[in-house]
Amino acid sequence: MAEVIIPALCFAAAAALMWHRMRELKRDIYTFTEKLEKSLDVMEKGEELKESGLPEDTLWGKTEGKLVKINHMWHQKYEENSREKRQMKELISDISHQTRTPVANMKLYLELLQSGAPDSEKYSEFLGKMAGQTEKLDFLLQGMVKMSRLEAGIIEIQCQKARIFETLVRAAEAAVPAAGKKGIKISVECAEEIQVTHDGKWTSEAIFNILDNAVKYTDPGGTVHISVTEQEFFTKISVKDSGKGIAQERQPLVFQRFYREPEVHGEEGIGVGLYLAREIITRQKGYIEVRSEAGAGSEFCIYLPNGI
16 A cells, blocks of 8 residues: 555655646746836837846846847947938038028029120129139039048048158148238148158148138238148148137037138138048048137147058
8 A cells, every 4th residue: 555655645746846847937937928028118119128137047137138239239220320310411401501502692693694784794793703603512512522422431541651741732732822812821841751651632632621721711911831740659730820710619610511600601611621621631540630719820730640
């Protein structure tokens, strides 16, 4: 009889243990599915999922860790997409704003020409103004093409060691005609043997944009001085003018796309030169800084790394 009872007791104990384990497993499954559902609800609402701090060696700990990573990646992607949409919206707004005035002016002058006014002097005046607006529009579109190509990575900066003096001369020569009209003297102080690893074409473009900006906002008879200093890690290119200067609170804004200071809207320009200059230098692992005071001129300093 005892021999029969012992196996029966063993079977009952095993059954009880199995039932207890099944009950625990069922409870764990319910708990897991409940936590998973709550986490998915949080993600569906676009909210940030936070870790509960459970050990990562548990099933839920591992699952939660992966869900948090996925949620974080999704939020990053969402922020990137939102930022790109905002930038595109701002760009379209900027383009619309920048092109509105020259297009409206050209329409006005065209209407005046079509009105049949017999005055030949007026014809010449209106045609000259239309030509000026066309040039402004063309300059704007060229600047936008350069910006888009740089930002899209279509333009590749190709750096090689070359004499920086030749790059400065090309930039200065391009700025001389505008400077000559205002009697502004451009001087260059640079040892001809100094070699810097840079893209000559695009660095010249960046320096010209800074020079062009300096000439525009310097009174007739003023000066613009370019100097080069070799430092331990960088070669510094300074462009210093005797112009109107920039107020301290506006200095962080001057490199923004299409930014123009409020009091200089009468001057030619569309506000892309300094933006392009910074983009070009940044893509050569360099940087630009501005030092200025209102009424005391400005100094733009380009730093190009040595030996990149």
